[in-house]
Amino acid sequence: MEHSIENTRNFCIIAHIDHGKTTLSDRILELTHTIESRLMREQTLDAMDLERERGITIKCHPVSMHYTARDGRVFRFNLIDTPGHVDFTYEVSRSMGACEGAILVVDACQGVEAQTVANAYLAIDAGLEIIPVLNKVDLPGADVEEVSKQVEDVLGISMEHPLLISAKTGLNVDEVLEAVVTRLHPPKTRGNDAPLRALVFDSVFDAFRGVIPYVRVVDGCIKAGDTVCFLSNGVQTQVREVGVFSPTQKPLAVLEAGQVGYLAGTIRDPRDVKIGDTVTTVKDGSSEALPGYKEVRPMVFSGLYPVSSDEYGKVRNGLEKLHLNDAAFSFHSESSVALGFGFRCGFLGLLHMEVVQERLRREFDLDIISTHPAVVYKLFMNDGTVADIDNPTRMPDVTRIDHIEEPIIKATIITPSVYIGEIMRLVMDRRGEMRTTESLDAKRVILTCMLPLNEILIDFHDTLKSISRGYASMDYEPIGYQTSDIVKMDILLNGEVIDAFSCMVHKDKAVYRGRQICKALSEEIPPHMFKIPVQATLGRNIIAREDIRAFRKDVTAKLYGGDVTRKQKVLKKQAEGKKRMKEFGTVRVPQSAFIAVLKGGNES
Amino acid sequence: MKNLYIHVPYCDGKCLYCAFYSIRGTTAERDAYAELPGQELTRVRAEGVSVTPETVYFGGGTPSLLGPEGLRRLAAGLRRRVSFERVVEWTVEVTPPTASDAVLGALFEMGVTRVSMGVQCLNDRTLRALGRRHGAADAEAAARRIRAAGFANFGIDLIAGLPGLDEPGWAETLARTLALEPAHVSVYGLSVEPGSGLARQVERGLSLPGEEEGLAALQQAEAALTAAGLARYEISNYARPGCACLHNLACWRGEDYLGLGPAAASRIGLMRRTHAADAAAYRAAITSGSNPPSEEVTLSPADDATERFVFSLRLAEGGSPRSHAERWPAAGPNVAAWERRLDGLARNGITEKAGPGRWRLTARGREVADAVGRELL
Ligand SMILES: Nc1nc2c(ncn2[C@@H]2O[C@H](COP(=O)(O)OP(=O)(O)O)[C@@H](O)[C@H]2O)c(=O)[nH]1
Ligand code: SF4
Numbered sequence: 001m002e003h004s005i006e007n008t009r010n011f012c013i014i015a016h017i018d019h020g021k022t023t024l025s026d027r028i029l030e031l032t033h034t035i036e037s038r039l040m041r042e043q044t045l046d047a048m049d050l051e052r053e054r055g056i057t058i059k060c061h062p063v064s065m066h067y068t069a070r071d072g073r074v075f076r077f078n079l080i081d082t083p084g085h086v087d088f089t090y091e092v093s094r095s096m097g098a099c100e101g102a103i104l105v106v107d108a109c110q111g112v113e114a115q116t117v118a119n120a121y122l123a124i125d126a127g128l129e130i131i132p133v134l135n136k137v138d139l140p141g142a143d144v145e146e147v148s149k150q151v152e153d154v155l156g157i158s159m160e161h162p163l164l165i166s167a168k169t170g171l172n173v174d175e176v177l178e179a180v181v182t183r184l185h186p187p188k189t190r191g192n193d194a195p196l197r198a199l200v201f202d203s204v205f206d207a208f209r210g211v212i213p214y215v216r217v218v219d220g221c222i223k224a225g226d227t228v229c230f231l232s233n234g235v236q237t238q239v240r241e242v243g244v245f246s247p248t249q250k251p252l253a254v255l256e257a258g259q260v261g262y263l264a265g266t267i268r269d270p271r272d273v274k275i276g277d278t279v280t281t282v283k284d285g286s287s288e289a290l291p292g293y294k295e296v297r298p299m300v301f302s303g304l305y306p307v308s309s310d311e312y313g314k315v316r317n318g319l320e321k322l323h324l325n326d327a328a329f330s331f332h333s334e335s336s337v338a339l340g341f342g343f344r345c346g347f348l349g350l351l352h353m354e355v356v357q358e359r360l361r362r363e364f365d366l367d368i369i370s371t372h373p374a375v376v377y378k379l380f381m382n383d384g385t386v387a388d389i390d391n392p393t394r395m396p397d398v399t400r401i402d403h404i405e406e407p408i409i410k411a412t413i414i415t416p417s418v419y420i421g422e423i424m425r426l427v428m429d430r431r432g433e434m435r436t437t438e439s440l441d442a443k444r445v446i447l448t449c450m451l452p453l454n455e456i457l458i459d460f461h462d463t464l465k466s467i468s469r470g471y472a473s474m475d476y477e478p479i480g481y482q483t484s485d486i487v488k489m490d491i492l493l494n495g496e497v498i499d500a501f502s503c504m505v506h507k508d509k510a511v512y513r514g515r516q517i518c519k520a521l522s523e524e525i526p527p528h529m530f531k532i533p534v535q536a537t538l539g540r541n542i543i544a545r546e547d548i549r550a551f552r553k554d555v556t557a558k559l560y561g562g563d564v565t566r567k568q569k570v571l572k573k574q575a576e577g578k579k580r581m582k583e584f585g586t587v588r589v590p591q592s593a594f595i596a597v598l599k600g601g602n603e604s
Numbered sequence: 605m606k607n608l609y610i611h612v613p614y615c616d617g618k619c620l621y622c623a624f625y626s627i628r629g630t631t632a633e634r635d636a637y638a639e640l641p642g643q644e645l646t647r648v649r650a651e652g653v654s655v656t657p658e659t660v661y662f663g664g665g666t667p668s669l670l671g672p673e674g675l676r677r678l679a680a681g682l683r684r685r686v687s688f689e690r691v692v693e694w695t696v697e698v699t700p701p702t703a704s705d706a707v708l709g710a711l712f713e714m715g716v717t718r719v720s721m722g723v724q725c726l727n728d729r730t731l732r733a734l735g736r737r738h739g740a741a742d743a744e745a746a747a748r749r750i751r752a753a754g755f756a757n758f759g760i761d762l763i764a765g766l767p768g769l770d771e772p773g774w775a776e777t778l779a780r781t782l783a784l785e786p787a788h789v790s791v792y793g794l795s796v797e798p799g800s801g802l803a804r805q806v807e808r809g810l811s812l813p814g815e816e817e818g819l820a821a822l823q824q825a826e827a828a829l830t831a832a833g834l835a836r837y838e839i840s841n842y843a844r845p846g847c848a849c850l851h852n853l854a855c856w857r858g859e860d861y862l863g864l865g866p867a868a869a870s871r872i873g874l875m876r877r878t879h880a881a882d883a884a885a886y887r888a889a890i891t892s893g894s895n896p897p898s899e900e901v902t903l904s905p906a907d908d909a910t911e912r913f914v915f916s917l918r919l920a921e922g923g924s925p926r927s928h929a930e931r932w933p934a935a936g937p938n939v940a941a942w943e944r945r946l947d948g949l950a951r952n953g954i955t956e957k958a959g960p961g962r963w964r965l966t967a968r969g970r971e972v973a974d975a976v977g978r979e980l981l
Contacts, residue, residue: 494952529972530952552815555973557792557840559915564855565869565876565901568911571974575981586948 005258006186010078010098010216014123015105016113016473020135023167024105024176025079031173032065032077034247062202062214062260063247069181077180078245078260080201080216082119087349089122089477090296091202091328094276096126097292098201098216098260101184103176104157108134108142108164112150112440114414114473120155126292131179132157138166150440187258189219194257195286196220196228198279203270205324209240211267212249215279216260218290222279223254228265231278231289237265270327298330298346299407299478300353300457301390303371303500304360305342307582307591311366312341318364319343322356329356336393338500338584339369344391350457369582369594372503375453378405378481392502395488398539405481407453410435413464415472417445422467430455431506451476452484454504458598489543491517492535493525493587501597510536514544517597522546524593529554532587605872606690607854608657610641610678611865612667613883616701619724620735620805621763623797625867625881626665633883638674640890641864642681647895648862653872655686655862659851660694668702672710679714693717693850700738700746708753718849719750720759720788726777730768735801740780747784757847759788764825765818766794767810774821778828787847791825792840793818819971837920839970856919858912858928866896874908876901905934913942914977917955922964938980945979 015021065077082095096102102123106116123130132151134144148159163179165172198215206212215222222228222242229236243251244261255261267273276293280286306315319331330346347353353373360366372392379387380402389395411432415423417439424434424447432451439445451460456476464472489510491501501521505513514536521534525548536544556567581588614634615626629637649655662678670678675696682688695718696711703721711719725731726740738746750758760781769777781789794812796803806812813821826836834842838856841849855861855871863870866886869878879886880897889896903911909932916923925942929935946963949955954976958964965973 528952529949529954529969529975551972551975553819553971554975555793555839555971557795558790559840559856559918564911564915565871565878567974568914571914571977572981575978586945586952 005189005256007073007075008078008187008258009075009100009180009184010080010187010258010260011101011103011180011184012080012082012096012099012123012128013103013105014082014116014119015135016107016110016115016119019105019107019110019113019116020167021105024103024133024135024165024173025081027167027170027173028077028079028177029063029065029247031170031177032067034063034065061204061247062245064244064260067177067181070178073181075181076259077177080260087347087352088328089118090294090348091275092119093122093126093292094199094201096123096128097199097276097290099126099128100187101129101131101180103180104130104132104151104155105135105167106132106147106151108137108144108147109139111143111147111444112154112414114412114475117154117412117414117446118475118477120157124155129184130157131163131176131183132159133163133165133176135165135167137164138169138171146441154438154440154446187218189217189257191219192221192257194219195284196222196226196279196281197286197288197290198222198255198263199290200230200273200275200277200279202275203273203325203327205270206264209264211270211273211324212262212264213267213273213279214260214262215255217255217257219257219286220281221254221256222263222281227282228263228279229282229285230272230274231280231287232274232293232295233272233277235267235272236282237267240264240266270324273327275328296328296348297376298328299349299453300347300373300375302345302347302353302373303334303336303339303342303391304331304345304357305336305339305369305371305500307367307369309340314364315343315360315366315368318360318366319345321364322359326356328352334391336371336499338498339371339582346390350461367591369500369591370598371500371594372597373457374504375407375457377407377486377504380405392488392504393499395504398487403483404486406484406486408450408479408482409453409456409476410479411447411449411451411456411474411476413447413449413472413474414440414444415447415468416443419468419472420445420447423447423464423472426460426463426467427451430460431509450479452482452506453478454486454506455509487538489514490537491521492533492537493521493584493589494530494532496585496587497537498584498589500594507538510538511543515546518544518546520596521589521593522548524596525587525589527551528587530586605653605655605860605862606658607661607851607859607861608655608659608682608686609661609663609851609861609863609868610667610682611863611868612637612662612664612670612678613866613881614669615664615666616669616699617737618735618801620733620801621794621797623800624665627883629883633887634670635674636887637883638670638677639681640887641678642685643890644864644896645682645685647890648864649685653862656690657686657688658690658692659854660688660691661851662696664697666699666702667696668698668704668707672706675707675710676714688715691715695720695849695851697722698746698750700743703746703749705749705753708749708755712754716755718757718759718788719755720761720790720849721746721750722761723747723781724761724763725766725769725774726780727769727773730766730773733768734766744780744784747786751785757787759790759843759849760784760786761790761792762825763794764791764821765813767812769821771820771824774824775828778825782828782832788841788843788849789829789834790841791822791829793822835920839918839965839973853919856915858916858932874902874905876903906937908932909935910938910981913938914980917963917965917969917976917980918973920958920964922955922958922962924959924962926961942980949976949979 013021062080067075082092152159197219198217200213202214226239241251241264242255243249278289331343334344335341376388376390382402427449432449435448485507487507489505490497518534531550532548534546535542581590614629694716696716697720723743728739829842836842837848860871866883867881877898877900886896913928925939929939946955954969955963956966
């Protein structure tokens with residue numbers, strides 16, 4: 001079926017988790033007689049349970065649909081999904097860059113939430129036309145008037161013609177489709193004859209065809225046989241195939257201006273294909289990059305180590321495989337005195353970190369230990385140079401440092417107003433600064449605050465959730481750097497520094513954090529034959545200490561000939577258990593201790 | 605094969621704490637038993653194990669329950685098959701009620717060099733509670749009989765941390781024991797063995813002295829015994845100079861030993877064999893000319909060499925990974941790791957150097973010896 005540019009609509013659906021994005025997508029696919037989305041999800045997204053568990057909405061491949069409007073015209077709809085989580089803000093904004101409009105789904109019972117705000121602002125910034133939709137109006141708790149007011153007040157989006165739907169029952173979903181036709185613009189383009197400019201908004205790795213970029217053709221067109229290049233890095237490839245998603249990859253002769261599709265070339269390294277980059281033809285191409293491209297830099301770093309050193313190769317293999325479909329995380333080998341050989345990994349954010357680590361554990365069945373997460377500090381040295389440090393063990397001598405800057409984020413928290421006091425205390429406690437407090441409705445407020453990224457690395461989100469009985473939602477974005485009194489804290493086990501536990505902390509928080517870590521370790525490390533002091537130190541000063549008591553006694557009283565072999569067997573069996581622990585000098589540390597340290601131990 | 609152990613599985617009753625294999629048996633069964641270990645020895649030699657004992661140990665159970673005649677026949681059965689010419693130590697275990705003049709006289713005549721007597725404590729109430737079939741005075745009288753029979757080299761076994769024996773009570777047991785002038789004293793910390801009567805009583809609510817009290821009792825024993833000139837040459841064993849039990853030393857030092865009788869265990873090269881704890885099955889097998897039921901494993905040379913080393917640390921002389929590997933080359937690859945571990949433990953006060961490349965347990969190390977053993981596996 002041929003579609004003119006006039007009859008094309010590119011859009012996305014944005015929502016806070018559980019507000020109904022998936023359900024609405026399903027209904028839309030049904031109404032347009034496209035393949036059942038459930039099937040599609042099963043095919044393409046088998047590994048994503050984890051994202052679901054962690055509260056990220058599932059990201060689907062883009063899908064093309066045919067829609068016959070009420071006036072009889074036939075449209076091509078390209079629905080582009082977004083990953084819907086703060087860690088992937090840049091990717092979200094680039095996906096939006098491939099669209100002209102967004103359907104903003106708000107649960108009419110829950111109202112506006114933190115990710116509603118974050119996503120809506122991203123869409124507004126991307127210049128998208130927004131179609132607000134109140135979902136779940138079939139439920140008795142739906143408060144259309146109140147939630148409409150929130151959308152207008154908080155997001156500044158007009159609710160003059162509200163679409164009140166139930167994605168579940170299908171009520172008014174057809175109106176949403178009509179709104180896509182009438183309220184969204186067709187793609188703006190310089191036409192098929194203009195020099196090619198296509199926006200890369202995603203990519204996948206295919207074992208046979210290498211990296212396949214997903215593109216939105218802005219100007220010009222692409223066909224098989226063209227030699228194209230990426231403007232950011234000059235990487236060239238010959239196009240072997242172009243096509244659209246209908247709903248799986250379907251080859252076409254040519255991908256025209258305004259269309260959304262994929263191109264297959266001969267690219268093997270996922271790092272060559274950068275989200276937000278511009279593709280153009282080598283011959284008669286454009287030198288004008290599409291706006292908005294950014295080099296994404298990891299924000300959070302941590303060391304990943306196999307529990308047993310002979311699994312190093314397996315970990316590398318796992319990281320390489322994950323990296324093929326997620327070029328946003330970086331890794332390179334490093335070694336730790338305590339942990340041996342492993343990898344330093346960079347992530348876009350906390351959740352991204354957890355997801356990658358958890359996937360290594362689950363999909364590759366690896367026992368891994370992760371070191372204390374760290375952010376990137378800027379070290380301003382006495383000699384005028386500036387160094388980026390993401391690993392505490394790389395800290396130069398303090399006397400050479402003039403001052404240190406740390407990354408700051410701006411957080412938006414939406415919470416029932418009753419919890420304001422406690423949340424403010426939490427923010428203060430984490431060295432944060434409150435900026436604004438606005439009421440969202442009679443019961444809820446939006447707080448904005450500045451926080452050092454370092455302070456939310458560990459258990460901030462969990463604490464926020466527990467303070468608010470699960471009702472508060474949060475979103476954040478990095479906003480720059482700020483001078484700060486950051487020091488390196490070491491942890492000693494039985495008198496030896498264990499570099500894997502070293503971390504950067506604010507001076508004022510060092511004692512608290514040191515106690516937390518010592519306590520967590522002392523609770524997780526089983527008693528040994530001897531007493532083990534667990535100490536936190538700043539330079540030479542011990543700022544916290546816990547002792548792991550020795551077990552009192554472990555000896556067979558009477559051991560004679562007949563017993564030896566039996567006893568030996570028993571000892572051997574008991575000794576097996578130790579193999580899963582990491583050995584530091586004479587101290588054995590179970591994996592759970594590493595996790596406990598990252599969880600911040602029990603709040604005392 | 606230089607070390608020979610014969611298990612005599614009969615007792616005149618069952619002590620509360622005991623988990624050794626022992627049964628009462630009928631007089632006829634006990635009489636018949638005296639012939640069996642000798643017959644088993646024939647089978648073992650037929651397997652190609654050459655046996656020239658240097659140490660012999662009759663343990664149990666209660667070997668003395670066989671009586672003078674039974675003991676003579678048991679010994680004769682062995683000596684008919686292998687020469688006792690090289691034997692430098694021959695130990696027989698006795699209990700106070702069975703250590704009669706007749707038995708002791710027979711033992712002396714046979715050439716037994718050492719008698720070891722289980723006494724446990726010298727407190728009548730506790731002895732009764734333990735189900736022992738004798739009182740404190742009986743034990744003392746038996747010790748005097750042993751001496752009088754010509755055994756200057758005799759040992760007494762005690763148990764530390766018994767219920768009902770407080771610190772002065774334990775001090776009294778130690779003092780009265782020393783007054784008997786034994787050449788050897790074993791002191792075992794009380795342990796609740798699964799399946800023992802004690803285990804059942806504990807389950808029903810019997811409370812035992814705690815870990816601290818148990819360890820204190822052991823320390824008290826060490827102080828008293830060493831002051832009297834008995835050196836602690838193994839975790840649970842004290843002896844006057846030259847009176848350490850050679851048979852047990854050989855087994856802690858990693859030598860081979862051959863065990864005959866039901867429930868007896870052997871270490872023969874890479875092979876480990878433990879006979880089933882079943883006297884009837886043992887008798888049936890031996891008399892019908894077949895092998896007694898047993899569990900047998902063959903270790904890898906590396907595991908074998910490791911096992912032979914692990915328990916040497918229980919000895920005051922300690923162990924040397926390097927010299928062990930000279931004797932047992934399969935331990936070679938472990939030497940560096942063992943030395944590193946023993947050194948690490950030394951830094952934490954668990955082991956200490958006992959000469960170049962040699963380590964032994966410290967006082968604290970002796971309280972956690974099994975954990976040290978695990979470190980070496
Ligand atoms: N009653 C009702 N439930 C809905 C409606 N839309 C979605 N849900 C339910 O809300 C939950 C979250 O929906 P889902 O589409 O998975 O949300 P997503 O996280 O935004 O993709 C699911 O249990 C849906 O069945 C609706 O219109 N009415
Ligand atoms: S006499 Fe010895 S072997 Fe016999 S039951 Fe008592 S403790 Fe056990």
